[in-house]
Amino acid sequence: xxIERIPARLSGATSHGSLLDLIRGTGGMSRQQxxxxxxxxxATLYERIETLLRRNxxxxxxxxxxxxxxxxxxxxxxDRGRVVLxxxxxxxxxxxxxxxxxxxxxxxxxxxxRINAPEGAVLQPLIRIGTELLNAGTxxxxxxxxxxxxxxxxxxxxxxxxxxxxxxWRPEAVTSAMTAxxxxxxxxxxxxxxxxxxxxNDDHETTVYVKVATGIGCGIVVNGSILRGAHGAAGDIGxxxxxxxxPVCRCGRRGCLATFSxxxxxxxxxxxxGLNSLxxxxxxxxxxxxxxxxxxxxxxxxxxxxxxxxVTTINPDxxxxxxxxxxxxxxxxxxxxxxxxxVVERISNGLTxxxxxxxxxxxxxxLTRLVIRKVYSAEAIDSLxxxxxxxxxxxxxxxxxx
Ligand SMILES: [Zn+2]
Numbered sequence: 001x002x003i004e005r006i007p008a009r010l011s012g013a014t015s016h017g018s019l020l021d022l023i024r025g026t027g028g029m030s031r032q033q034x035x036x037x038x039x040x041x042x043a044t045l046y047e048r049i050e051t052l053l054r055r056n057x058x059x060x061x062x063x064x065x066x067x068x069x070x071x072x073x074x075x076x077x078x079d080r081g082r083v084v085l086x087x088x089x090x091x092x093x094x095x096x097x098x099x100x101x102x103x104x105x106x107x108x109x110x111x112x113x114r115i116n117a118p119e120g121a122v123l124q125p126l127i128r129i130g131t132e133l134l135n136a137g138t139x140x141x142x143x144x145x146x147x148x149x150x151x152x153x154x155x156x157x158x159x160x161x162x163x164x165x166x167x168x169w170r171p172e173a174v175t176s177a178m179t180a181x182x183x184x185x186x187x188x189x190x191x192x193x194x195x196x197x198x199x200x201n202d203d204h205e206t207t208v209y210v211k212v213a214t215g216i217g218c219g220i221v222v223n224g225s226i227l228r229g230a231h232g233a234a235g236d237i238g239x240x241x242x243x244x245x246x247p248v249c250r251c252g253r254r255g256c257l258a259t260f261s262x263x264x265x266x267x268x269x270x271x272x273x274g275l276n277s278l279x280x281x282x283x284x285x286x287x288x289x290x291x292x293x294x295x296x297x298x299x300x301x302x303x304x305x306x307x308x309x310x311v312t313t314i315n316p317d318x319x320x321x322x323x324x325x326x327x328x329x330x331x332x333x334x335x336x337x338x339x340x341x342x343v344v345e346r347i348s349n350g351l352t353x354x355x356x357x358x359x360x361x362x363x364x365x366x367l368t369r370l371v372i373r374k375v376y377s378a379e380a381i382d383s384l385x386x387x388x389x390x391x392x393x394x395x396x397x398x399x400x401x402x
Pocket of ligand 1: 249250251253256
């Protein structure tokens with residue numbers, strides 16, 4: 001008989017949620033293996049397995065090798081047909097995507113929109129696309145939705161706070177629209193933070209992600225957790241003051257980083273030359289237009305100088321430059337060169353600086369991970385099943401719906 005290695009931190013697991021964590025993390029175990037690795041009493045373990053089975057959180061899979069004449073069945077996390085719906089909203093584009101619980105992308109569609117339109121005009125068409133994408137699947141169960149927006153988000157409540165990009169939206173616009181459309185848990189996150197998590201190769205990585213598109217956003221993940229700061233503004237680098245005599249910024253101040261390095265500032269300088277979108281800039285750069293290249297190089301250089309301080313403070317494994325402008329090879333390359341030149345060796349040693357995934361792939365991946373954490377974390381399962389157990393006890397408030 002083969003016994004898989006059990007992570008030490010999970011041995012001694014006792015609650016329903018930590019038991020599910022163990023089953024998910026190992027890819028499935030038999031009852032005997034669970035008894036041995038958790039040290040739980042048989043009665044308690046079997047009761048918890050029963051409850052998880054009744055809630056369709058686990059299932060009994062194929063027989064494992066016979067032990068002592070009995071065949072034991074493997075208990076697995078029930079991810080069959082479970083899907084997450086993600087909405088990655090940018091200022092000019094949005095991607096709607098269906099992924100499985102392992103983050104594998106199943107179906108997606110990207111459309112153009114204007115984020116500064118009224119909330120209903122932005123969200124309702126995307127919800128219709130989400131419905132169509134879900135209807136295109138067979139035997140799928142939606143477990144949660146995730147939405148990223150180019151605005152500050154209060155993560156605990158999913159409300160959008162102090163947004164300059166969508167000033168007319170109600171703070172709860174996104175959560176209430178999603179909850180009205182689907183009665184499943186909702187995660188709302190800032191776009192750069194979602195993408196930062198999506199760019200991480202594993203749950204323990206430390207990554208600084210900078211999105212350079214219309215504006216500049218930054219998401220920081222430390223050991224797998226999104227860094228928010230005391231007041232939720234960690235990584236808000238777009239309006240760092242970089243030059244006292246710089247141009248006036250949209251925020252009203254002079255010389256912000258965004259006035260040198262954001263897509264909108266580059267467009268402002270290139271519009272007279274027939275370039276009207278970030279895509280136009282990317283195409284002109286790849287065609288080798290020297291005036292565009294020069295602007296990109298100087299914008300990237302200023303950004304790299306500003307990021308040297310962030311990278312030195314966080315000491316990440318990876319610095320990822322994403323977004324329509326950030327992923328232009330010339331731009332990402334110049335940011336890399338400037339950062340590596342400006343930081344000390346202890347920081348640059350082992351630091352990888354790369355361009356991000358194309359399009360909204362990173363934000364979609366990060367949102368999917370956040371939804372899975374929200375729905376299946378040990379704490380979420382324990383609180384779900386506490387209600388469930390209370391309601392199904394004799395004298396309880398009746399049987400909970402499954
Ligand atoms: Zn500013």
